[in-house]
Amino acid sequence: xxxxxxxxxxxxxxxxxxxxxxxxxxxxxxxxxxxxxxxxxxxxxxxxxxxxxxxxxxxxxxxxxxxxxxxxxxxxxxxxxxxxxxxxxxxxxxxxxxxxxxxxxxxxxxxxxxxxxxxxxxxxxxxxxxxxxxxxxxxxxxxxxxxxxxxxxxxxxxxxxxxxxxxxxxxxxxxxxxxxxxxxxxxxxxxxxxxxxxxxxxxxxxxxxxxxxxxxxxxxxxxxxxxxxxxxxxxxxxxxxxxxxxxxxxxxxxxxxxxxxxxxxxxxxxxxxxxxxxxxxxxxxxxxxxxxxxxxxxxxxxxxxxxxxxxxxxxxxxxxxxxxxxxxxxxxxxxxxxxxxxxxxxxxxxxxxxxxxxxxxxxxxxxxxxxxxxxxxxxxxxxxxxxxxxxxxxxxxxxxxxxxxxxxxxxxxxxxxxxxxxxxxxx
Amino acid sequence: xxxxxxxxxxxxxxxxxxxxxxxxxxxxxxxxxxxxxxxxxxxxxxxxxxxxxxxxxxxxxxxxxxxxxxxxxxxxxxxxxxxxxxxxxxxxxxxxxxxxxxxxxxxxxxxxxxxxxxxxxxxxxxxxxxxxxxxxxxxxxxxxxxxxxxxxxxxxxxxxxxxxxxxxxxxxxxxxxxxxxxxxxxxxxxxxxxxxxxxxxxxxxxxxxxxxxxxxxxxxxxxxxxxxxxxxxxxxxxxxxxxxxxxxxxxxxxxxxxxxxxxxxxxxxxxxxxxxxxxxxxxxxxxxxxxxxxxxxxxxxxxxxxxxxxxxxxxxxxxxxxxxxxxxxxxxxxxxxxxxxxxxxxxxxxxxxxxxxxxxxxxxxxxxxxxxxxxxxxxxxxxxxxxxxxxxxxxxxxxxxxxxxxxxxxx
Numbered sequence: 048x049x050x051x052x053x054x055x056x057x058x059x060x061x062x063x064x065x066x067x068x069x070x071x072x073x074x075x076x077x078x079x080x081x082x083x084x085x086x087x088x089x090x091x092x093x094x095x096x097x098x099x100x101x102x103x104x105x106x107x108x109x110x111x112x113x114x115x116x117x118x119x120x121x122x123x124x125x126x127x128x129x130x131x132x133x134x135x136x137x138x139x140x141x142x143x144x145x146x147x148x149x150x151x152x153x154x155x156x157x158x159x160x161x162x163x164x165x166x167x168x169x170x171x172x173x174x175x176x177x178x179x180x181x182x183x184x185x186x187x188x189x190x191x192x193x194x195x196x197x198x199x200x201x202x203x204x205x206x207x208x209x210x211x212x213x214x215x216x217x218x219x220x221x222x223x224x225x226x227x228x229x230x231x232x233x234x235x236x237x238x239x240x241x242x243x244x245x246x247x248x249x250x251x252x253x254x255x256x257x258x259x260x261x262x263x264x265x266x267x268x269x270x271x272x273x274x275x276x277x278x279x280x281x282x283x284x285x286x287x288x289x290x291x292x293x294x295x296x297x298x299x300x301x302x303x304x305x306x307x308x309x310x311x312x313x314x315x316x317x318x319x320x321x322x323x324x325x326x327x328x329x330x331x332x333x334x335x336x337x338x339x340x341x342x343x344x345x346x347x348x349x350x351x352x353x354x355x356x357x358x359x360x361x362x363x364x365x366x367x368x369x370x371x372x373x374x375x376x377x378x379x380x381x382x383x384x385x386x387x388x389x390x391x392x393x394x395x396x397x398x399x400x401x402x403x404x405x406x407x408x409x410x411x412x413x414x415x416x417x418x419x420x421x422x423x424x425x426x427x428x429x430x431x432x433x434x435x436x437x438x439x440x441x442x443x444x445x446x447x448x449x450x451x452x453x454x455x456x457x458x459x460x461x462x463x464x465x466x467x468x469x470x471x472x473x474x
Numbered sequence: 475x476x477x478x479x480x481x482x483x484x485x486x487x488x489x490x491x492x493x494x495x496x497x498x499x500x501x502x503x504x505x506x507x508x509x510x511x512x513x514x515x516x517x518x519x520x521x522x523x524x525x526x527x528x529x530x531x532x533x534x535x536x537x538x539x540x541x542x543x544x545x546x547x548x549x550x551x552x553x554x555x556x557x558x559x560x561x562x563x564x565x566x567x568x569x570x571x572x573x574x575x576x577x578x579x580x581x582x583x584x585x586x587x588x589x590x591x592x593x594x595x596x597x598x599x600x601x602x603x604x605x606x607x608x609x610x611x612x613x614x615x616x617x618x619x620x621x622x623x624x625x626x627x628x629x630x631x632x633x634x635x636x637x638x639x640x641x642x643x644x645x646x647x648x649x650x651x652x653x654x655x656x657x658x659x660x661x662x663x664x665x666x667x668x669x670x671x672x673x674x675x676x677x678x679x680x681x682x683x684x685x686x687x688x689x690x691x692x693x694x695x696x697x698x699x700x701x702x703x704x705x706x707x708x709x710x711x712x713x714x715x716x717x718x719x720x721x722x723x724x725x726x727x728x729x730x731x732x733x734x735x736x737x738x739x740x741x742x743x744x745x746x747x748x749x750x751x752x753x754x755x756x757x758x759x760x761x762x763x764x765x766x767x768x769x770x771x772x773x774x775x776x777x778x779x780x781x782x783x784x785x786x787x788x789x790x791x792x793x794x795x796x797x798x799x800x801x802x803x804x805x806x807x808x809x810x811x812x813x814x815x816x817x818x819x820x821x822x823x824x825x826x827x828x829x830x831x832x833x834x835x836x837x838x839x840x841x842x843x844x845x846x847x848x849x850x851x852x853x854x855x856x857x858x859x860x861x862x863x864x865x866x867x868x869x870x871x872x873x874x875x876x877x878x879x880x881x882x883x884x885x
């Protein structure tokens with residue numbers, strides 16, 4: 048069997064395996080087309096695919112999804128088939144290549160949509176217009192299609208055509224509330240906004256599928272990362288402004304205006320995160336560092352009795368008072384002592400400590416997936432766990448891996464047609 | 475004044491045929507139920523006067539009145555409310571009767587609590603075999619840390635995300651918010667919807683373990699994979715983003731106002747240069763390509779900051795956008811409320827509360843064109859719907875309800 052046929056055979060067998068397994072998965076039978084790039088739409092597609100939906104991912108011929116070029120790469124050697132971000136975000140999907148800039152490509156795209164339940168897209172505004180991805184157009188192709196759009200600012204509103212990357216949406220959404228007050232503000236790390244777009248997109252898609260059970264019609268689900276930051280994450284902040292004239296400002300390693308302590312402090316071998324919502328928890332910690340009773344320097348100082356005021360006016364002093372004790376012990380020692388006393392303090396774990404943590408190991412959170420190009424690798428696992436229909440991740444597709452299966456077997460093109468289309472740069 | 479539904483003739487709500495028994499408390503757990511309620515589910519919040527939900531008495535609640543907490547209002551809108559005192563055995567059997575006519579149970583107690591009340595999944599299945607139950611927890615229902623006492627900040631630190639927030643080469647400053655707290659219920663909502671969908675096809679219910687730690691790590695794959703592939707441990711890197719340079723927030727004329735600017739390609743760099751009026755420093759050959767701009771990003775940031783300091787953050791955003799540069803002002807709470815785009819997107823809305831009057835809450839961040847979510851009612855007063863739930867749903871007589879109230883079962 049030559050290589051081309053072997054790929055076809057392997058993918059047929061793998062697809063068959065996927066389809067058999069997916070009968071026991073929550074979303075088996077749902078057909079999704081993903082026109083997604085980088086993170087937000089692909090994370091949405093991954094959540095659905097790992098739960099049994101049949102997700103066909105459309106990538107640009109040649110370079111494919113941008114995340115293929117992002118890495119990380121094993122031994123830092125870039126390879127379109129070995130990017131960690133791509134491999135994680137695109138598990139359990141089938142992959143085809145298609146050039147939507149061509150009319151023929153768009154016609155094939157519409158054929159795919161005609162038989163699908165869901166389209167997920169996160170295209171740039173120019174592509175959204177050029178490829179006519181608006182709902183009015185697509186609903187004519189398939190009135191039962193759910194179209195889920197994920198973008199920084201949404202598909203409506205005055206800023207819908209603004210140029211925007213991930214951090215710009217964080218800015219509009221108001222989540223630069225981290226960092227040192229004397230320096231530039233910081234926001235959440237890596238690409239949390241895109242992941243939120245993805246998870247909210249998956250939720251919206253499911254809502255639309257439930258609606259379709261009642262109305263027998265599709266609809267447009269429009270997700271904006273800025274909306275999520277502003278409305279979902281920061282609504283309480285707006286209330287604080289309107290009714291108490293308070294605006295949240297960054298305060299470095301701590302948060303002001305909440306019960307002291309709410310901060311990250313150094314200890315012997317790293318950092319400890321402190322929070323004590325209940326007074327009893329804070330008292331337990333004071334007794335711990337006072338070797339059995341609340342230290343006199345705390346007891347006798349009336350300034351410290353109001354914990355909210357303490358967080359604003361006396362936090363530096365309280366941090367200094369705690370420090371000698373913290374510096375005597377390691378993260379794990381402090382964590383163990385706090386757990387014993389039901390104090391909710393915890394180590395600030397670095398990523399290696401998370402990956403190697405005995406709790407996540409026993410829980411079985413991380414998963415090993417073998418890929419023809421990388422061999423076995425450890426990936427983050429499922430964000431939640433079902434008792435009857437556990438999610439499972441099968442490996443991400445190679446670029447164009449399922450072209451034959453989808454265009455020929457499913458859409459009825461001949462092998463020769465597929466060759467012509469590939470030669471013409473349509474596929 | 476409740477928000478009008480957006481552009482739809484249909485009054486259909488996608489989840490209108492489902493009932494949810496909501497045992498959650500504090501910040502994150504209740505959000506799950508409120509999202510289901512926004513899209514039509516009948517969500518019944520179960521509380522007790524014996525131990526009032528801490529969220530009803532939060533720091534924003536200046537009067538310390540359990541029915542006047544703003545955050546509670548936001549996170550529990552659209553729900554019905556009953557009181558049940560689980561120190562009384564009759565309360566437990568009433569809860570079971572409610573669950574017998576519900577589709578979903580949501581809880582976020584520490585793992586011992588529901589079993590202690592006989593309301594664990596195995597027991598509830600006897601009452602309702604196809605029940606769907608979701609437990610939101612810190613670290614999951616299995617493993618050595620399953621009983622750990624934790625809040626959002628605890629989980630932020632355990633999950634590794636806090637170790638990634640800080641300036642390049644500097645100490646971790648942490649997310650300082652409750653990001654992981656909010657990330658957990660949204661993943662929980664998805665799990666519930668998938669389980670409901672599955673049950674519609676098969677008639678089979680199930681138990682969902684939705685842990686905050688796991689949901690957070692699922693959003694950090696770049697860091698995880700760089701470690702599992704290459705043994706490299708990610709550290710804070712300020713606002714830098716590989717693949718981009720310049721990429722930061724820059725100070726504006728007003729005090730503590732900033733604009734986020736993201737430049738990826740050579741073309742975008744040319745546009746930024748154009749917006750700045752081609753200052754000579756940008757002719758430096760070191761900055762002519764993406765690699766050079768990445769390597770010299772600290773120096774470039776300083777130079778850009780000298781220019782941005784001449785503009786207000788709104789003017790700068792407009793100027794840069796007009797040149798095709800990805801730029802946006804960082805809006806604080808006072809500004810987000812009045813931003814025309816966010817207003818158009820109905821990101822904030824108002825609900826009328828019996829004691830608080832017209833009050834601002836977060837809107838519904840999913841814009842569904844055909845069957846939008848709706849804010850139909852405010853959060854419940856304590857026990858506000860006791861008579862409806864115990865009377866209409868469970869069929870108790872007013873005398874029964876009265877007796878149970880006197881005996882502090884409905885309490």
